[in-house]
Amino acid sequence: MSETKDRPYHHGDLRRALIDTALAMLATDQNWAFTLREVARRTDVSHAAPYKHFRDRESLLRELARIGFVQLEEAMSVAMSSGPSSTRARFVAVARACIDFALCNPGLYRLMFSADADKTMDPHLHDAAMATFGILLRLLEEGLRDGSFRPVAISALAAASWAQVHGLAMLAISGQLLEEKVGPEPVLAALDVLLDGVCRGG
Amino acid sequence: MSETKDRPYHHGDLRRALIDTALAMLATDQNWAFTLREVARRTDVSHAAPYKHFRDRESLLRELARIGFVQLEEAMSVAMSSGPSSTRARFVAVARACIDFALCNPGLYRLMFSADADKTMDPHLHDAAMATFGILLRLLEEGLRDGSFRPVAISALAAASWAQVHGLAMLAISGQLLEEKVGPEPVLAALDVLLDGVCRGG
DNA sequence: CCCTCCATGTTTACAGGAGAAACTTATCGG
DNA sequence: CCGATAAGTTTCTCCTGTAAACATGGAGGG
Incomplete structure (x- = not known):
């Protein structure tokens, strides 16, 4: 000392x-x-x-949240550009990356989506969150372009995908996917359920 | 006592x-x-x-959350037993009921799923949450039985549906479904995306 | 080379919250 | 009529966020 x-x-x-x-x-x-x-x-x-x-306590919290979004964006970005698999496989990989990130950083992930990290208060935080969201959008665009996904309004696909991934992440963090009557790989199974609607000819 | x-x-x-x-x-x-x-x-x-x-501050918070789950369960229950529509239509109605509840009681809804209302600390709260979840399960069972839904493990359907509905509710509360490039009815559109995987032959 | 500015620290101070303990009051069973 | 006791109040300690006053030491001008 x-x-x-x-x-x-x-x-x-x-x-x-x-x-x-x-x-x-x-x-x-x-x-x-x-x-x-x-x-x-x-x-x-x-x-x-x-x-x-x-400036104050929340200012630090917002900066932490911003860093969290940057890290999450990087994790999702890596997952998206890893391997020349199908768009569907990459979708799963990106989703898993997000959920794994949440499981590895539950406190940070909660903070990123809590009211404490008010995105209307900090343009940088807002931008970081939008950049992360952008990865999902690019993936969806790609899937629409190459015909992997059904031709639905991308806003609908984005809302559904984002809600699904975020919802699964929150449920996983809360341990609500393990204790109840869920199978061996609840996340994969749930994503398959969503995808068999997203992908043409499931 | x-x-x-x-x-x-x-x-x-x-x-x-x-x-x-x-x-x-x-x-x-x-x-x-x-x-x-x-x-x-x-x-x-x-x-x-x-x-x-x-006993303490969190004890009151948990009781508030419990009441919230009871109210939500009632709202979803009403939606589920209203009208002799198709199972799919009732699924949408139940989901809408949940999201509408969240939009009408954002603070309460946030509390219900926040770390402040730790469900492992209060069996009553846990039971209330499970009862609410049970409504969704019954609806899914019904859909599986009458053939409206694809024959997938109900745990997968439940995880996907719960994640989707909860995720949409949280996004809606945060106002992230209105400001971005979303169509006129983002919730319905997103639910349709999910359902066209849940329903057979969408 | 010294001296002065000022960003970055520290100390002190204050309002407000959680919760415990001691005290007070009203209701009820006998 | 009388304690016992549930329900409410006062008071106290410890904690937090935040502001203001004060201290320090490195950088730049004379």
């Missing part, structure tokens, strides 16, 4: 450190009552220091 | 009054930072009075 005392008065990149601490705590404690003071404490900094980098 | 059914002494029925106040405030303020003291204030009692009827 003597070493920690040696740290310079100015932290270097406290903003980043606070974000990292908060993300780590979100990852650790499944449902953690977010507290600015606790974040400051674990970053070895006074409880007022965060206010030099974030 | 006093929590179940006791006669009022002083206030009348403070437990009920507190619940009503909280429900009213949930209905009024879209996103209200729930506060026990505020509930007590608006019920004209001291801030410690609620503790005579609820």
